Structures are given as C-alpha cells and as structure tokens.
Amino acid sequence: MPRKHLIANQINKKQQSNAKLWQKLAKEIKAAVKVGGTDPETNYRLKAAIDKALTYNLSKDSINRNIYGNSNKEDDQLIEAEYEIYGPGGLGIIVRTLSDNPNRVISSLNGYISKLKGSLAKPNSVKINFQEQGIILTDLNNYHDEALLELLIDYELIDINSDEEGYEIITVPNAYYEVKKKLEAAGFKIHHSELKLIPLLYVQLTPEQNEMFERFSASCENDDDIQWIVANNQ
Structure with missing residues (x-):
C-alpha cells in the first residue's frame, strides 16, 4: 500500500462522525471567507477548504451556503x-482550533x-519538524511509473509511490492544484x-x-472547537 498520510476519523457511529466532520469543514469555509473573500481563485485558504470539503463529501449546496450565506454573530x-x-515518547502534536470562546x-x-501527560510547547518548536505537502491518491489509469513522471515533469514533486491499487503523488504546496488538474485531465480518478x-x-x-x-x-x-490535529507518531 502507498504511504497513507491521511489520518482517518474513527467514531463508533458513522453518521455522528460525518456530522461532526462536516460541521468543522463548514466552519473552516466560513473562516476562510472572512479572511480572504468569496473567490477561491484569489483566496488560497478558501480553495483548500473547498477542496477538503469535497473530498469528505460535503455537498456543493452546503459549501455554497457557507460561502455566500449570511453569517451569524457566532461566525x-x-x-x-x-x-x-x-507528548510522551518524543511525540509532537499540532492542534488547530476555531472558536468563539478562547477561554473554553x-x-x-x-x-x-x-x-x-504532555505539555504545551513554545511556538514553532514542534511545527519546525513538519512540512506542508500536497497528497493526491489516484487509480493507476494504465500508467506505469515512467509515464507518470513524464506527465508531471514540469511540476515540483516530493515523491511518488505506487501499488496495485494506485498512486500516491506528493507535491510541494504551490504545485498541488496544478498537479491535481493535470491528473484529472489525463483521466486519473482522484480517490x-x-x-x-x-x-x-516519526x-x-x-x-x-x-x-x-x-x-x-x-x-x-x-x-x-478543534478543527484538526496532526502528530508524528507512526
């Protein structure tokens, strides 16, 4: 299997899990609009929020309501x-929060x-050990590794991994959207x-x-109040 950097959400009841996740995705969209406006082509954060929301099956209607709908006082x-x-054992964790009540x-x-049994760390003392990357999981699309490298030769890639199920393409952040569009245009299915x-x-x-x-x-x-966490455990 390719290296899966994506941490799956695991809650006993799937519907509750989806509702909780979609609520957090909607909050991120609203926050992105507040900071940079409603155009995803000029608002990098909004584009990323929409992309993630679609990946986790938030409907386009819900996305548009959160972009263009009237915000309430809490928003x-x-x-x-x-x-x-x-954390214990050399564990490093980053937690992103989005709340109307910082004290809470x-x-x-x-x-x-x-x-x-952990402790709060100084800013950037943990984050310095992380790097933002674009992760794209696709089907094989009848491509071999050399053909895929040739297709993406103009883009800055960090790594490509493959198995019988498909490819994992890892990009620098600035190349992420262009690589994704190139793959879709070439007929790849983005998982x-x-x-x-x-x-x-790790x-x-x-x-x-x-x-x-x-x-x-x-x-x-x-x-x-917590949008996401990442950690360096294997």
Whole structure:
C-alpha cells in the first residue's frame, strides 16, 4: 500500500462522525471567507477548504451556503489559534482550533494534555519538524511509473509511490492544484487529495503511550472547537 498520510476519523457511529466532520469543514469555509473573500481563485485558504470539503463529501449546496450565506454573530466572532504540544515518547502534536470562546478552548485543551501527560510547547518548536505537502491518491489509469513522471515533469514533486491499487503523488504546496488538474485531465480518478502537514521524522510509541494518544485524539475529534490535529507518531 502507498504511504497513507491521511489520518482517518474513527467514531463508533458513522453518521455522528460525518456530522461532526462536516460541521468543522463548514466552519473552516466560513473562516476562510472572512479572511480572504468569496473567490477561491484569489483566496488560497478558501480553495483548500473547498477542496477538503469535497473530498469528505460535503455537498456543493452546503459549501455554497457557507460561502455566500449570511453569517451569524457566532461566525463573526470565530477566532483561530494553533497550539503545539509535547507528548510522551518524543511525540509532537499540532492542534488547530476555531472558536468563539478562547477561554473554553484553553480549559478543554489543558485537560486533554494533562491526561496525555504532555505539555504545551513554545511556538514553532514542534511545527519546525513538519512540512506542508500536497497528497493526491489516484487509480493507476494504465500508467506505469515512467509515464507518470513524464506527465508531471514540469511540476515540483516530493515523491511518488505506487501499488496495485494506485498512486500516491506528493507535491510541494504551490504545485498541488496544478498537479491535481493535470491528473484529472489525463483521466486519473482522484480517490483523495489534501494539503496536509507531514512529519519530517516519526516516533514509535509504546502501547501505553499510543493508548494515551488515541484517547487524546478522540477527545480532540469530539471537541467542536478543534478543527484538526496532526502528530508524528507512526
């Protein structure tokens, strides 16, 4: 299997999981519009938010409502923040929040960190070990590796991996959208695509440490104020 950098959301009830995820995707779209306007061609963040929303099957109608619909008072007061965390066993975590109540965020996050036996880190002390990359998973489309490299020769790629199911193309952020368009034009089926922070180095946790991280991750996933987390565990 190709290296899958995409962390799957795991909640017992799928409908609840989808509803929670779509709510967070909608918040990200609204925040992107607030910062950069409604045109995704000039608003890089909005384009990324729409792309991710479509990947996770948020309907186009819902996307458009969140772009062009009237915002409420709560939407206007949304404040985003990023927290870097040291966990056990060399674990590094980045948490992105989007909330109208920063005090509630800090209170909740401190509780999660305490159970993790972790600590808040200084800005960029964890993030320096991550790199933003474009991840695109496709079918094989009857291409061999050399033909795919030739197709994408004009774009800055980080890596290409393949197996019997398809390709994983990893790009620098600036090449992500152009590579995706090129692949679609060539007839590739895009299974998943996303701009994502990827660890430069991974750590191997003990079973006990991994269990603590799984509980931390589940708490963050179920928290409406937390948009996403990334970590450097294998």
